[in-house]
Amino acid sequence: MxxxxxxxxxxxxxxxxxxxxxxxxxxxxxxxxxxxxxxxxxxxxxxxxxxxxxxxxxxxxxxxxxxxxxxxxxxxxxxxxxxxxxxxxxxxxxxxxxxxxxxxxxxxxxxxxxxxxxxxxxxxxxxxxxxxxxxxxxxxxxxxxxxxxxxxxxxxxxxxxxxxxxxxxxxxxxxxxxxxxxxxxxxxxxxxxYEALEKYGNDLTELARRGKLDPVIGRDDEIRRCIQILSRRTKNNPVIIGEPGVGKTAIAEGLAQRIVRGDVPEPLLNRKVIFLITYCLSHVNSLVS
Structure with a gap:
C-alpha cells in the first residue's frame, strides 16, 4: 500500500x-x-x-x-x-x-x-x-x-x-x-x-381489513352523508364536528369498514382512511403548509 x-x-x-x-x-x-x-x-x-x-x-x-x-x-x-x-x-x-x-x-x-x-x-x-x-x-x-x-x-x-x-x-x-x-x-x-401518513397516522382501512375495529351501530345516516360529500367533484371535504366522546371517530371507522366491504361508490373503492394523530403535528410542521 x-x-x-x-x-x-x-x-x-x-x-x-x-x-x-x-x-x-x-x-x-x-x-x-x-x-x-x-x-x-x-x-x-x-x-x-x-x-x-x-x-x-x-x-x-x-x-x-x-x-x-x-x-x-x-x-x-x-x-x-x-x-x-x-x-x-x-x-x-x-x-x-x-x-x-x-x-x-x-x-x-x-x-x-x-x-x-x-x-x-x-x-x-x-x-x-x-x-x-x-x-x-x-x-x-x-x-x-x-x-x-x-x-x-x-x-x-x-x-x-x-x-x-x-x-x-x-x-x-x-x-x-x-x-x-x-x-x-x-x-x-x-x-x-417519506411515509409521513404512515408515521403520524393510523390506517383505519387496514385495521378494518384485519378485523381490529368494532362494528359501528346507529351512525348509518352520518356515514352515508360523508360518502355523498366525498363522492362530489367539488366541495368534497366533509367536516365532522362534536364534543369529545360523541362518536366522531366511529363515523370514520364506519366509513373505513364500508370501503373494505366495497359498500361505497366506485370513486371511493380501494381508498384509505387515515386517522391523523394531531399531537404529532408539532413534529411535522415542515410537512404542512
Missing part, C-alpha cells in the same frame, strides 16, 4: 482513494477522512451514514472504510430510512445487520498507531454509483435510497449479502418507490417526509 501526502503529491490522487499522512487529532470530525464525498452533496441522513461508516471501521480496528461499514452505519440509524426500505422489501433488519457484522469481523485488523481510516476502492465506486442513481431519479442530493440502490452492483459485499437475503434488485427498487411515494429529493432532509 502506498500512502500519498496530500500537500506534496496531489497529482497522484484518484477519485476513489485519497490518503492522509498527517496526524489528525481525535477532536477533528471524521468527514475529513473522506474527501471523495462532501456533505454538501448528500442529505443529512445519508451523510450521517457516511460518517458512521468511518466510525464503524474505527470501532472494528480496520483502516480501510468499505461498503460493509456503510451498510452497518445505515442499519444502525435510529428510525433510519434504510431500515424502513428493507422492511418494505420483506427483509429482516436484525438478520441483515448480523450478516453485516459477521462479514466485518472477518476483515483484517490493524494495531498500533495509524494515519486514520482511508477510503476503500469499493466504497468509492459505490458512492459514484449512488451519484448516478441520484441523477437518473432527478434528485438534487444523494439520499439513503441512492446508496442502497448502489449496493447490488457492489461485488465486494453487497451482491453476496442481498443474494443471501433473497433480496433482488427489482424488489429493492419497488420498496424504494413505495417508501418515496413519487417524491423528489429537493433538500437535505427529505427522508423524514
Amino acid at each position: 502506498v500512502l500519498v501526502d496530500l500537500e506534496l503529491q496531489p497529482f497522484l490522487l484518484t477519485s476513489h482513494q485519497v490518503w492522509f499522512r498527517r496526524k489528525i487529532s481525535a477532536a477533528f470530525t471524521p468527514h475529513l477522512l473522506l474527501p471523495p464525498a462532501s456533505n454538501s452533496e448528500f442529505t443529512e441522513m445519508a451523510w450521517e451514514g457516511v460518517i458512521g461508516a468511518v466510525d464503524a471501521a474505527r470501532e472494528s480496528k480496520q483502516q480501510v472504510v468499505e461498503t460493509e461499514h456503510l451498510m452497518k452505519a445505515l442499519l444502525e440509524q435510529k428510525d433510519g430510512l434504510a431500515r424502513r426500505i428493507f422492511t418494505k422489501a420483506g427483509v429482516d433488519n436484525s438478520t441483515l445487520l448480523e450478516a453485516t457484522n459477521d462479514f466485518i469481523s472477518l476483515q483484517p485488523k490493524v494495531t498500533g498507531e495509524t494515519s486514520g481510516p482511508i477510503v476503500g476502492s469499493h466504497l468509492g465506486s459505490l458512492l459514484d454509483k449512488a451519484r448516478k442513481h441520484k441523477k437518473e431519479m432527478g434528485d438534487s442530493f444523494v439520499s439513503v435510497e441512492h446508496l442502497l440502490l448502489a449496493f447490488p452492483s457492489d461485488k465486494r459485499f453487497g451482491q453476496q449479502l442481498f443474494s443471501n437475503m433473497n433480496l433482488s434488485e427489482k424488489a429493492l427498487k419497488e420498496a424504494v418507490q413505495a417508501v418515496r411515494g413519487g417524491q423528489r429529493v429537493s433538500d437535505q432532509n427529505p427522508e423524514g417526509k
Whole structure:
C-alpha cells in the first residue's frame, strides 16, 4: 500500500482513494477522512451514514472504510430510512445487520498507531454509483435510497449479502418507490417526509381489513352523508364536528369498514382512511403548509 501526502503529491490522487499522512487529532470530525464525498452533496441522513461508516471501521480496528461499514452505519440509524426500505422489501433488519457484522469481523485488523481510516476502492465506486442513481431519479442530493440502490452492483459485499437475503434488485427498487411515494429529493432532509401518513397516522382501512375495529351501530345516516360529500367533484371535504366522546371517530371507522366491504361508490373503492394523530403535528410542521 502506498500512502500519498496530500500537500506534496496531489497529482497522484484518484477519485476513489485519497490518503492522509498527517496526524489528525481525535477532536477533528471524521468527514475529513473522506474527501471523495462532501456533505454538501448528500442529505443529512445519508451523510450521517457516511460518517458512521468511518466510525464503524474505527470501532472494528480496520483502516480501510468499505461498503460493509456503510451498510452497518445505515442499519444502525435510529428510525433510519434504510431500515424502513428493507422492511418494505420483506427483509429482516436484525438478520441483515448480523450478516453485516459477521462479514466485518472477518476483515483484517490493524494495531498500533495509524494515519486514520482511508477510503476503500469499493466504497468509492459505490458512492459514484449512488451519484448516478441520484441523477437518473432527478434528485438534487444523494439520499439513503441512492446508496442502497448502489449496493447490488457492489461485488465486494453487497451482491453476496442481498443474494443471501433473497433480496433482488427489482424488489429493492419497488420498496424504494413505495417508501418515496413519487417524491423528489429537493433538500437535505427529505427522508423524514417519506411515509409521513404512515408515521403520524393510523390506517383505519387496514385495521378494518384485519378485523381490529368494532362494528359501528346507529351512525348509518352520518356515514352515508360523508360518502355523498366525498363522492362530489367539488366541495368534497366533509367536516365532522362534536364534543369529545360523541362518536366522531366511529363515523370514520364506519366509513373505513364500508370501503373494505366495497359498500361505497366506485370513486371511493380501494381508498384509505387515515386517522391523523394531531399531537404529532408539532413534529411535522415542515410537512404542512
